Structures are given as structure tokens and as C-alpha cells.
Amino acid sequence: MNTIISTNNAPGAIGPYSQGVKTAGGLLFVSGQIPLVPATGAMVEGGIEAQTEQVLNNLKAIVTEAGYALTDVVKTTVYITNINDFGKVNEVYGKFFTENCPARVCVEVSNLPKGALVEIDVIASK
Numbered sequence: 001m002n003t004i005i006s007t008n009n010a011p012g013a014i015g016p017y018s019q020g021v022k023t024a025g026g027l028l029f030v031s032g033q034i035p036l037v038p039a040t041g042a043m044v045e046g047g048i049e050a051q052t053e054q055v056l057n058n059l060k061a062i063v064t065e066a067g068y069a070l071t072d073v074v075k076t077t078v079y080i081t082n083i084n085d086f087g088k089v090n091e092v093y094g095k096f097f098t099e100n101c102p103a104r105v106c107v108e109v110s111n112l113p114k115g116a117l118v119e120i121d122v123i124a125s126k
Contacts, residue, residue, distance in 0.1 A: 009061035011036035014113070020062045028066050028124040032079070033058040034116035043114060048085040051117050052092040059122055060096065072124040073102045079119040083108040089118060 005020030006012075010033065013019060020030040035044040035051035036058070044054040060070055076097075080089055086106060102122070112119050 003066075005030075005062055005066045007061050007065035009038055009065065010058040011038050011041060020066055022066050026126045028063065028068055028072070028122075028126075030059055030062050030122045030124070032077075032119045032121040033062070034113055034119045036114070043116065048080075048082075048088050048117050049092050052089045052120075055118055055120050056092065056096045059120060063122065063124055066124075068124045068126060070096055071100055072126055073097070073122045074125050075123040076102050076104045077121050078104065078106040079109045079112060080106065081109060081112060081117050085117065 001024055003022040004018045005022055005028070007019065010019055013031070017031050020028055022028045033055045035054035036042065037044055037054065038058065038061070044050050063070060063073065078089060078093070080086065
């Protein structure tokens with residue numbers, strides 16, 4: 001049986017989806033997070049670095065709520081609206097994933113919800 005993961009420490013779902021789903025087999029799938037501040041629901045102020053940090057903090061909150069740690073993350077997908085921001089995103093990303101780094105895909109997309117510059121989803125395993 002799957003367990004739905006939800007926390008007030010990350011933005012609530014803005015559609016018909018869950019923040020995360022933990023499977024009976026121990027996999028955790030976390031929905032893509034954009035840089036919304038959980039307390040206000042507003043987009044974080046600042047450029048790509050500030051947005052990436054907020055996204056990763058939102059992901060960390062959901063992963064933690066499920067009883068996992070960032071070191072349990074095995075796969076991430078990073079969506080950015082400007083591939084030229086990859087270096088900046090990578091610098092912030094490297095502060096959250098410092099060892100046993102997960103597999104990753106990074107793609108440029110034409111648009112993200114609410115005008116976000118970055119969105120990231122993760123899969124974790126215990």
C-alpha cells in the first residue's frame with residue numbers, strides 16, 4: 001500500500017497531485033517543486049540561485065517528512081527555463097548533495113508553473 005506524504009513545511013499541491021508518495025517497496029517519489037515559500041505561497045524573491053535554494057529546501061522538507069534524508073535520493077530531474085543558468089543551479093545543488101550524489105537529468109524547458117525559473121523532482125530509496 002502506498003503512503004501519501006504531506007507537510008506544511010513545503011508548498012501545498014496546486015493541483016490534483018500529492019507532494020510525495022512512498023511505496024510499500026520503500027521508494028519515495030516527490031512531485032516537482034517550484035520556488036514557492038511554504039508560509040506565504042509566494043514565489044521566493046531573487047534570481048535563479050535563490051529559486052534553486054528554495055526548491056531544494058522544499059524538496060528536503062518533503063523527503064524529511066517521509067522519514068528519508070537527501071542522502072537517500074537516488075534520482076533528480078531538474079527543469080530550467082534557461083540552460084545558461086546551469087552553472088548557477090549546479091553550484092546551489094552541490095551544497096545540498098555533497099556525497100553519494102544521485103543520478104540527475106537537467107533539461108531546458110520553455111516555461112514552468114507561475115513563471116518559475118527552476119523545478120526539481122526527486123526519487124529516494126531506503
